[in-house]
Amino acid sequence: MTDPALLYRQARAALVDYHLPRARATLLSISENVIFRIDAGDGRRYALRLHRPGYHSAPEIRSELAWLDALHAAGLEVPLPIPADDGLTLRSVRCDDGVTRHAVLFAWMDGTEPTPDIDPAAFDRLGRITARLHGHSRHWVRPVGFIRKAWTPDTMTGPRALWGRWDRAPGMTAPACGLIARCVRQVDAQLAGYGTQSHRFGLIHADLRLANLLVSGTHTRLIDFDDCGISWFMQDLAAALSFHEDHPHAPRWVDHWLRGYSTAGAITQADLDILPALVIQRRIQLLAWTGTHRDTRQVHSLGPDWFDRTLGLCHAWARGQLLRDIG
Incomplete structure (x- = not known):
């Protein structure tokens, strides 16, 4: 400490x-x-x-x-x-x-951090704001010397991942390792097919989870750009579900976010199709984070079943049932 x-x-x-x-x-x-x-x-x-x-x-x-x-x-x-x-x-x-x-x-920015009890409709506003953020990113001319980390499978879930190795997370077993490894390989393949064209891949916030929002009345403010970097634009939606990917309201959060985003930005079928892969990749990245932060209050607050719930999400993704009804 x-x-x-x-x-x-x-x-x-x-x-x-x-x-x-x-x-x-x-x-x-x-x-x-x-x-x-x-x-x-x-x-x-x-x-x-x-x-x-x-x-x-x-x-x-x-x-x-x-x-x-x-x-x-x-x-x-x-x-x-x-x-x-x-x-x-x-x-x-x-x-x-x-x-x-x-x-x-x-x-200083006023506002309070929302909880998972947030009205799903608030994700509509977050989607609109994120679309504006991405629109700026696509057209902004970065200054000479601009450098930020890239968030790709190599840096998120690969052997040299920046947040640690998921196979060293607390509670890891051989069957769990096999399941997650299969998910990682399939995610990597899907993202390779999705590609990194400029309309899909660019400078994003990369950590738009609830803890990095401030809500004040009808205003939602984005904070903590510490991990902003180069990745898929849809990664910002996957990150918005962080730690709560299996929340009962998660599908409604996604639907509202997509609705809001569509008012100022374009969503293609390919974007919708890749989203479950990005969500499970983010969850596996967070699993690695629990290993490197295992003694922290944040990890303890996730509860003793968080690892098993992560495996449940991996099984759902492998069966094609993760966020199946989005869009």
């Missing part, structure tokens, strides 16, 4: 180059990154993100921030990076544990 006192010292160090008199930091979360709420003496509020060491390089983070600036300029409600006194938005902080963390200050 990271020492909170150390994190507070890093937060104060990250704020040195900002003109924020009497700023007060409040630790909000310790997850992949560390998030602080910053209350300035003049009443303004910010969110400070301390990046996990060794995951994203400085050029990768600058690329994320460049996209956020462009999205904000286009009128989307996304986190707005705040420049320091030198005009730069990325800081690097080395503290007394010898670890260097990148840090970014964002304007």
Whole structure:
């Protein structure tokens, strides 16, 4: 467990180059990154993100921030990076544990994280927003030096997957490993056939799960672009179901998302056909994540049956019954 006192010292160090008199930091979360709420003496509020060491390089983070600036300029409600006194938005902080963390200050965004009890109709609004996001992505000219991770089978479920190996997840057995391996091979083949043409594959959020949404009245705001990268556009819908792929309302969530998306973007039959493969690939990626995070509160909160439910989803996908009635 990271020492909170150390994190507070890093937060104060990250704020040195900002003109924020009497700023007060409040630790909000310790997850992949560390998030602080910053209350300035003049009443303004910010969110400070301390990046996990060794995951994203400085050029990768600058690329994320460049996209956020462009999205904000286009009128989307996304986190707005705040420049320091030198005009730069990325800081690097080395503290007394010898670890260097990148840090970014964002304007505060109001709203609450939705729960799985969310009205399925809210996915209609999320679909519309995601269509606008993808429309921007398709037409935006990325700046020189832009670099983000690619989310493909190799980086999601392959032997060198960025979130760990699914075959090392807690509870893994030989029969379960065989089932999942067959699913992975079939997903890889389907995605190879689907292809990476520019109308299907590009810059996406890549982690639009419920925890990365803020809902305030009729507004839904997208946050945490930390994993934005290059992948299939429909991957953003698969990610929206993260950890809840077998929720009773999941098919309704998908239908509403598709309905909303279609108001501002195009959905083809090929997109609908590939969605179950993307959903099961995401679930297997999350299974790998439970192995690398097995001692965390987030994994414990999934419950003792999460592994068995994952196998149930794999069986359903293999039988062609996962999200069978979508569209």
